[in-house]
Amino acid sequence: MSLLISGIALGCVYALIASGFSLIYRGTAILNFAQGGFVVLGGYVAYTLASSASLPFAVAVPLAVLVMGVFGWALQQAMFVRLAGRPLFTLFLLTLMIDSLLITGMNTYKPWSQSPKEIPTPWAHDLTTIAGSTVPTASLWVIGISIVVLAALAWWLSRSWLGLAMEVNASDHELAGILGMRVRRVSAVAWAAGGALAALAGTFLAVFPQLLDPSSHAVGLRAIPAVILGGISSGMGAVAGGLIIGLVEVYTAAYAPDFLGTNLHLVVPYALMLAILLVRPQGLFGKAEVHRA
Amino acid sequence: MSSRLGWAAAAAVLLVYPFVVGDDWIRAGVMAGIAAIAAIGLNVLTGVARQFSVGHAGFIAIGAYITAYFMTEQGWSFLLAAPVGTLAAALCGLALAPLATRLRHMALALVTLGLVFLVQHVIRNVSALNGGGGTRIVPDISLFGTDLGLPSVYGPFEVDRLQQYYFFVLAVAVAVGVFTTLMLRSRTGRAMGAIGEPSSELLAAHSGVSVRGATRQAFIFSSALAGLTGALTAPFVQVLALADFGLGLSIEYLAIIVIGGLGLVSGAVYGAIFVMLLPQLVEAVAPALPFIAERGETSGVSTTNFTVLIYGVLVIALLLFEPRGIAGIVQTLRDRFPKEVMPRWISRSQTSSG
Numbered sequence: 001m002s003l004l005i006s007g008i009a010l011g012c013v014y015a016l017i018a019s020g021f022s023l024i025y026r027g028t029a030i031l032n033f034a035q036g037g038f039v040v041l042g043g044y045v046a047y048t049l050a051s052s053a054s055l056p057f058a059v060a061v062p063l064a065v066l067v068m069g070v071f072g073w074a075l076q077q078a079m080f081v082r083l084a085g086r087p088l089f090t091l092f093l094l095t096l097m098i099d100s101l102l103i104t105g106m107n108t109y110k111p112w113s114q115s116p117k118e119i120p121t122p123w124a125h126d127l128t129t130i131a132g133s134t135v136p137t138a139s140l141w142v143i144g145i146s147i148v149v150l151a152a153l154a155w156w157l158s159r160s161w162l163g164l165a166m167e168v169n170a171s172d173h174e175l176a177g178i179l180g181m182r183v184r185r186v187s188a189v190a191w192a193a194g195g196a197l198a199a200l201a202g203t204f205l206a207v208f209p210q211l212l213d214p215s216s217h218a219v220g221l222r223a224i225p226a227v228i229l230g231g232i233s234s235g236m237g238a239v240a241g242g243l244i245i246g247l248v249e250v251y252t253a254a255y256a257p258d259f260l261g262t263n264l265h266l267v268v269p270y271a272l273m274l275a276i277l278l279v280r281p282q283g284l285f286g287k288a289e290v291h292r293a
Numbered sequence: 294m295s296s297r298l299g300w301a302a303a304a305a306v307l308l309v310y311p312f313v314v315g316d317d318w319i320r321a322g323v324m325a326g327i328a329a330i331a332a333i334g335l336n337v338l339t340g341v342a343r344q345f346s347v348g349h350a351g352f353i354a355i356g357a358y359i360t361a362y363f364m365t366e367q368g369w370s371f372l373l374a375a376p377v378g379t380l381a382a383a384l385c386g387l388a389l390a391p392l393a394t395r396l397r398h399m400a401l402a403l404v405t406l407g408l409v410f411l412v413q414h415v416i417r418n419v420s421a422l423n424g425g426g427g428t429r430i431v432p433d434i435s436l437f438g439t440d441l442g443l444p445s446v447y448g449p450f451e452v453d454r455l456q457q458y459y460f461f462v463l464a465v466a467v468a469v470g471v472f473t474t475l476m477l478r479s480r481t482g483r484a485m486g487a488i489g490e491p492s493s494e495l496l497a498a499h500s501g502v503s504v505r506g507a508t509r510q511a512f513i514f515s516s517a518l519a520g521l522t523g524a525l526t527a528p529f530v531q532v533l534a535l536a537d538f539g540l541g542l543s544i545e546y547l548a549i550i551v552i553g554g555l556g557l558v559s560g561a562v563y564g565a566i567f568v569m570l571l572p573q574l575v576e577a578v579a580p581a582l583p584f585i586a587e588r589g590e591t592s593g594v595s596t597t598n599f600t601v602l603i604y605g606v607l608v609i610a611l612l613l614f615e616p617r618g619i620a621g622i623v624q625t626l627r628d629r630f631p632k633e634v635m636p637r638w639i640s641r642s643q644t645s646s647g
Contacts, residue, residue: 031399033402079609082613083612089339089345093547093551093608094609094612096347096544097544097608097609100605101605104601104602108594108599225407261415261417261418262418263414266410266414267411270407270410270411271407274392274404274407277392277400277403277404278392
């Protein structure tokens, strides 16, 4: 039971990161390899606000989410607007380099990287007993908040013109422009939302029982297999993929046989991604791309 | 004709370099030569055929650890072990090729991302490969009885370990550069270029190019060269640490080809030289920059991190303003000075030379 809870909690974090990744992809057709960097940066921003500025958790986290949303939007305004219409390769490399810069920068900034950080929460290190097993109360809150945020996101995208514009935008950028969709607005919102979701995920990575340090970046990267598993063109897919990867990771860590090597749980997501790419490249919930040639 | 002069100057600089600079700079030069080989490979795959790969570190690791295995555990000579290491990387490329041909462009980046972590996992857990303790110690290269690790005398020249490695790596890198240039001019190479032009796959296919075939060839070629770089790295650095073969290395190689110039053999070489010599350059100016940590000090920015920051910013700036990289800047400068306004001594040397 405690494994199930920690698997779902990790899965929720993956689902948040994956949703941001998928949102940016659907809004701009860019695979944002900097999402991992966003996550860690968001976590540190929340840590700084909650710990150094000693704001209450309920204030610090929304503030960090806001800061990272603005960060995503600013990045889009500064770089990706200029690069509209450039080859995908340029955009892909740009996100990769931004990621590399973010991580190196955070590694260099000693107040953050010197020791692993934990964000103080109202639940501290409390434990709750469910069905006979004890789990951290914070994990339950992580799951609860994630569900609320992801449901709100899904509801918003299904009800607003933005969700529709994203669908069109992702399938055909040029067409979206011709149809009068405000392509730039869509991409700005996508980047802002991507940054905001990453900040929330980063915060959860620094909440008991987890600790945040620059190597948490690897968690952000493992959200990529989650997106691919679920299907990048589907919002539902990102959430499902995140939960599956989270559960698989936790159960592999607990039950994997020794002969498969230590730390198998850290590569299982990638193995799953390779398998799904071979069998069903569009992912579990994705729509197959139609090629006419 | 002026290019002939340029080649002569470049050759002269490359030959004199290890005799006029200090050990650290020669070491950086050797690393640049080794890196140039894999960079040329990546530039064929990513620059020419436009398939995105972040898996270069994985192939380099395979080349390095397989070569190291045969040199240490089996006692093979480098000349036998290196081709095996290169082949192992190429075979891994071949194994991934079905994925590469099915999922092209962006999806390939995802597959190769997985590769980096899977290769790391295997090497971390197979003690025959990682040498047991996590660090693998590799002996020096020995060529037909000459140990490159020991100083030797060739006629009037006395050369030490670093200088011998320098010339050996230079020879290999030049051979790879020439071979790749010829390959790119061949039917195979032009097919790779044809599928790489944005949105011209259809055109290429209609001109009789096998899109899958060309993708596969580019992928295997690039994996093999990455393997060769790994094979050369192992005996040169002598101590292999798995952490050095992570995603960061792949990003470094992507930075190399963007800085140098996408799709050009010369671009890969310029980029490799720039990125590999950059740490030395940073070290040289470090005393003037208060925020950089001295060697062994923990406060301030480490040289390695500062180097990564510099080339990261540089790549972003180049992507935004000069996507053709150094090779593009060189081209622009050349166009700005047409032959008519060249200094007379250059134009005279042109007429006399040919």
